[in-house]
Amino acid sequence: MAERELYETASGARERGQAAAPETLEEIEVSLLLEGLWRHHGIDFRDYARASLKRRLRNALQSEKIRNVSQLQALVLHDPAALDRLLGHLSVHVTSLFRDPSFFRAIRERVVPMLRSHPFVRIWHAGCSTGEEVYSMAMLLEEEGLYDRCRIYATDMNAAVLEKARSGVFSLNQMKEYTANYIAAGGKRSLSDWYSATADHAQIKSSLRRNVVFAQHNLVTDGSFNEFHLVLCRNVMIYFNPTLQARVHRLIYGSLRRFGMLALGRREVLDHTVHATDYEVVDEAERIYRRIG
Numbered sequence: 001m002a003e004r005e006l007y008e009t010a011s012g013a014r015e016r017g018q019a020a021a022p023e024t025l026e027e028i029e030v031s032l033l034l035e036g037l038w039r040h041h042g043i044d045f046r047d048y049a050r051a052s053l054k055r056r057l058r059n060a061l062q063s064e065k066i067r068n069v070s071q072l073q074a075l076v077l078h079d080p081a082a083l084d085r086l087l088g089h090l091s092v093h094v095t096s097l098f099r100d101p102s103f104f105r106a107i108r109e110r111v112v113p114m115l116r117s118h119p120f121v122r123i124w125h126a127g128c129s130t131g132e133e134v135y136s137m138a139m140l141l142e143e144e145g146l147y148d149r150c151r152i153y154a155t156d157m158n159a160a161v162l163e164k165a166r167s168g169v170f171s172l173n174q175m176k177e178y179t180a181n182y183i184a185a186g187g188k189r190s191l192s193d194w195y196s197a198t199a200d201h202a203q204i205k206s207s208l209r210r211n212v213v214f215a216q217h218n219l220v221t222d223g224s225f226n227e228f229h230l231v232l233c234r235n236v237m238i239y240f241n242p243t244l245q246a247r248v249h250r251l252i253y254g255s256l257r258r259f260g261m262l263a264l265g266r267r268e269v270l271d272h273t274v275h276a277t278d279y280e281v282v283d284e285a286e287r288i289y290r291r292i293g
Contacts, residue, residue, distance in 0.1 A: 131165025
């Protein structure tokens with residue numbers, strides 16, 4: 001905006017008795033950091049929900065032992081290792097095997113029967129994190145006799161978590177909790193059938209990885225790469241502002257074949273989104289929908 005336009009805008013606000021709310025110094029610093037990440041590294045967090053983003057940035061400041069976001073900006077623009085550490089803070093990785101067991105029971109009871117009609121099934125886990133829910137889906141499909149005709153595409157923007165997901169190695173201490181989840185989700189075998197145990201780690205059996213493709217993909221900046229029968233994007237968009245949520249909904253809608261299904265997280269809804277009328281409800285409680293438009 002030109003200097004004269006800025007002056008006229010400010011003058012008009014004063015004449016109307018309005019005062020432009022000043023940004024806090026922290027807000028200015030955060031905006032400059034996000035713009036720098038986008039311009040220099042091509043990493044776009046500009047449309048993430050600010051309250052959640054600022055909490056994670058404060059954690060990054062404590063971890064780096066620095067005082068303010070301006071110092072963090074200088075660090076991550078010049079130090080690749082610092083950038084990787086920051087991405088670890090900004091990416092949310094809350095997941096587990098058969099997380100929300102009732103969701104996986106709904107997949108087994110409501111979605112799998114619909115998938116059976118297809119000779120080959122493509123599934124996209126968008127924002128797969130460290131892979132626990134991807135392997136949960138693979139176990140479920142194997143138990144339902146569908147896995148051999150399925151391909152699961154598991155994507156995340158963070159290369160480090162993708163590498164962990166690809167390894168299929170998880171803490172043995174977590175398996176007690178995961179076993180309870182598996183049983184509650186309607187598992188038909190024993191969870192221990194799906195991994196081999198060492199002293200402190202559980203290694204997912206290689207047979208479950210044979211039809212999984214792990215790949216880096218950024219929902220903010222990247223486009224569609226296939227046509228899918230099922231897209232899972234659970235507990236991802238709660239961290240986006242409405243503009244970015246709309247962008248991701250358009251991406252997912254364009255990636256679903258007709259009558260393909262979409263699974264969201266429990267705190268995410270289709271109401272008032274750009275494609276709210278283009279889906280029918282499969283399971284309202286578990287936020288599972290089918291594309292009809």
